[in-house]
Amino acid sequence: MDILAGLNPPQREAAEHGEGPALVLAGAGSGKTRVIAYRIAHLAQAGAARPENILAVTFTNKAAKEMRERVQKLLYAGRSAEPLISTFHSFCVRLLRREIHRLGYKRDFSIYDTDDQKRLVKQTLEEMKLDDDELKPREVLSRISFAKNHGVPPDGYATRFPSDTAQDVEYIYERYEERLHGSNSLDFDDLLLKSVAVLKNNPDLCKHYSNWYRYILVDEYQDTNRPQYDLLRLLTTSHDNLFVVGDEDQSIYKFRGADIGNILKFEKDFPGARVIRLEQNYRSCGTILKVAGAVVANNTERKGKTLWTENPEGEKVSCRRSDTARDEAYMVVGHIRRTLEENPDARVAILYRVGALSRTFEDVLTQQGIPYALVGSVAFFGRAEVKDILAYLRVIFNPEDDAALLRIVNTPPRGIGKTTIDALTSEAIGKGVPLLRLLREKAGDPQFPTRSAKAFQRFLELVDKWTAAQEGTPVANLLATVIQDIRYKEMLQKEESSPETENRIANVEELLQAAAESEQRGETVAEFLDRASLSSELDKLDPEARVALMTLHSAKGLEFDTVFLVGMEEGLFPHSRSSASDAELQEERRLCYVGITRARTKLFVCWTPFRKTHGPGAGFPSRHSRFLDEMPGELVEGLDAIAPGDENVYGPPFPQRPMFTGGGYGYGQHGGEWREDRHADWRDRAPAHVHAVSGAPKPVPPREGRDDAATGAATANQPKSIAELKSYLEKMQQAAASYRPPAAKAAADSGLREGMRVRHDRFGDGIVLRRERSGDDYKVTVTFSLVGKKTLVEKYAKLQKL
C-alpha cells in the first residue's frame, strides 16, 4: 500500500525526501504534523532506516503524543522497535540519565523547577543581604538563563553584560551554579546544555549517537534556541539527514530564547538543503486566511509565503466592541451558547494574550452552566500538595537534592523552623555539603540544641526507613507509606476544612494513581519523576471539550471551529511590555497571526475601551489594538465601531503608545507636542479614537504602506465633528460613572442582614452568618452550600439578596 497516497504534491515531496538536509516551510494549517508523521512511516516502511534509528523532536509533550499516535496508525502496530518521538527536553533527560556521569554528576540527578530555582536565588540574595527590591529573584533567574543559553559562564558575566547590578548577578550566578551542582541537580536549561556538553566533550559518544539516529526530524523549528541548535548539529556529525519543519510566522518564543534566525539561515547552516513550501491550507476559510495574511504582511522578518485554500470563503470576521470586560464576556458567551445550540459538536476557543483575562470568562461560563476546559492554571504537577509529596520522593531518590529537602523538612510542621533552617543552610553552603548530611551530623551532635536534634532524628529515621524500603517497593506503595508516615492528609485537613481540602486530598490520591500507572507501564522511579517535571497543563487538555480557554501561546498547534480573540487592545495586545522594539512588536503580530489561524470557520475579534486592570479606579479607556487596524475592512464586519474619521479635523493623528502598567495611561498635550503623561486624565484631552458613533458607518479606508515611525503606525481614528466629540465625551463620562466600584452605594446600606439568603456569582447560594464593619465597608461571612464558609468584603462580593 502506498501510504503517501493522501498527500498533496509538496507534502509528498517532503515525505519522500531522501538523504540530506531539508527545510519545510509549512504555513499554518498546511499539514506539517502530517508530513512528519508520513515521512517517519515512509522511512521505516521503505526500508531506508530501521524505526529505532529515527528521531523526531517536538516542543510539547502533546505534539509528541499526537505524532506518535499518527505514526502508529500508519505503521503496523506492535513492532518491537519504534521510532523515538520525544520533546527536546525528554530526549535530553533520557540521554543524560545514561551519560551524565561523564560530567561529574550522578545519574540520579534531580530536575529543579522554577520554584526550586527561585528558592536558591532567594537564599543567595538573603545571604548577600541585598534588598530583593533591587534584584528580584525572577529577574536574576532570567538573566542567568539568558547568560547560560548564550554560553556565558559566571566569571564572564559582568564583562559580557555590564550593568550596575551585573557584579551582583555574576556572584549569584556563580553560587547558583555551584549549589545546583552540589545538589546533583539540573535546571531546565541545563538539560539541554549538559546534553550538548556531554556530546561535545566525548566525540566518540557523539559519533555513536549520531550514527544511531540516522534520520532526525524537528517540528516547530522556528522555536529552537541556541542550545537546541547546537544539539542538532552534534547529532548530525556523521550525517546530515536533518529534516526540519517550521513557520517563521509562528515564531512566538523569542522571550524564551528561541532564535528565529535558526530557520531563516537554515540553508546557510546546512548547505544543499532542499526547501519545500507548504502553502495550501486545509484548516480555515478563505476570509480568515486573508485576514491573517494581511496582518502578518506587516512584518519584515519573514521568508514570505502566501497561504491559499480550496475551502469556501466563509463568513466575514466579526469585530465586537463591548462597554466593559464583563460585557465582553457576556457577549462572547452568548455567541458560544448559540453556536453550541446550532451545532453541539462545535469546538470553540476563547484566546487571550494574558492568562489573567480568563477569570471573567470563567465566571460567566460557570454562571450559565457551560462547561469549559481551561489551559494554563496551575498544572496538576504544580499543585503544592503534589509537589510536596514528590519532593519526598526526590529526597529519597537523590539525597543531595537540597531544594526538595528544604521543601519538606518542615512540611508537615515538625518543629524545624526557619531560623534553624537558615543557619543550617548557610553552614551547608559554606562547607559545600548537602543539607541532609549536615542534618545527620547535627542530629548526633551533643552541642546542638537537643530539641532540634530530636526533631532531626525523627525526620532522618523516616527518611532512612523509606530509603531502605525504596528498593523493590513499587513507587505508589512507597508514596502511600510516606503519606501515611507523615500524616499528610491529616495536615491538609488541619490547615483548613473546605472543599479545597477535599480537592487537595483528591490530588494526593490522583498522584498515587499516576504513580501506579507509571509503574504498570514499566517506568522507573526516575522516569516517573522526569515526567512530573516535564509535563504541563496543555498535555491534558481534553480534546473533547467544547469550549476551551487559553492563552495565545498555548493555542499554537491547535484548531477550533470558532475562535474568539478577546482583549484586542493596545497595551494588552500588543502587550505594553512587548512593544518597545520593532522585533518585539513583530513577535506580537505573529502571535496575532497564530490566533487568527486557529479558526476553521468563524473568527471574532473583541475589545473594550474599559477593561479594569487591577483594582478599582484605574479605569482609563484603552485604545483598540493596532492589529485590528491591520485587518482589511472589507473582510471584517464591525470594524466601523472604531470608526475612522476625517484625518485633519483635530490635527495630526494621535501617536499610538503602549499602555503603561501601574497607573493607567494617558496623553497630555504639552507645548504643542503629544507626549506620554501617565497622570493625564482622559477627560482633559481630546479622545484618541471614537467608537460607537451612531449611524453613518464608513468603510475603513485602504491603508497605504506603513508608517514606520518609532511610535508605530499612526492611524486615523478621529472624531468627525464637534457633535460627535461631545457625544463621545458624554459616553465616556457615563461609562466612567458606571465604572465606579459598587462600593460607594454598598457602603451606604446594602440592606444585607445576618441570616439573609444571598447569591454570589461564583460561590452560589448561601446564608449570611455575620456582618461587621470594617473601615467604611462591611465584611460579611457567608456559608455557601457549595463551597462552605467564606468571608467576603461586601463591596466586592456583589451579593444578591434572595
Added chain:
DNA sequence: GATTTACGCCTTTTT
C-alpha cells in the same frame, strides 16, 4: 516558632 493579619503587587508568554 507558628499563626494571623496587612499590604502591595499584580499582568507576558513556558518546555
Added chain:
DNA sequence: GGCGTAAATC
C-alpha cells in the same frame, strides 16, 4: 479581587 510576602501577635 487574588496571591504571596512581610509584619504583627500569640
